[in-house]
Amino acid sequence: MRIDPASDRSMLDTLRARASGSARRGPWLKLLSDVLTLAGPQAELLRHGERPWSSATFSGSRHSIALSFAGERAVDAGEALIASLPDHEFAIPGHLVADATITGVDHENGPEPRMTVEAELLLLEEG
Template structure:
């Protein structure tokens, strides 16, 4: 499993990732917005993206695991969850067609959120 300390590298996440993959993958921008919604301190423990298509649409399926730490981690997780499916996301060239929490768990030190999202290319 790969871990990324998003707190120290947020300024570098979106530009470098977009250049590296050379595609229109909206995952870096989605991650930045998910991290902002979760609040600090948060770590992206896993983030994957793969192509997705139907007869009419093309997009990407994303799976993200976040670890929230700090004394207010539980409250931040509850706020993160509230209204997630109705939240507005800014992803140039894409829109979020579906986003849902797959699993949540608590440990004495942190809160975990695992979620899935489907982004569709906005032609």
């Protein structure tokens, strides 16, 4: 998802506005909001995907998130995300983040460094 930088709305505001009309918001919006907050304001959301997940005793969903960080300060924020995401305590009502893993990191050096971070999170329903 690309957000118009000229807009006065933040990425999170845009996501909330798009989801407000959705009949089935689910916990994905809170999860994505928390990850974007953890990543910092210089992170750009490239994509988010959700698929159902279940085992013999649990059910939930697996979320794939890709973020881009452009510029030295943004790349530093991306490195901080990589370090903090696996141990971050999420507060999502009725759900538990059972696993948060960085699945890929791609660095591009150049006049403006760029980094892409891919993460996968397992969200279980409590109850």
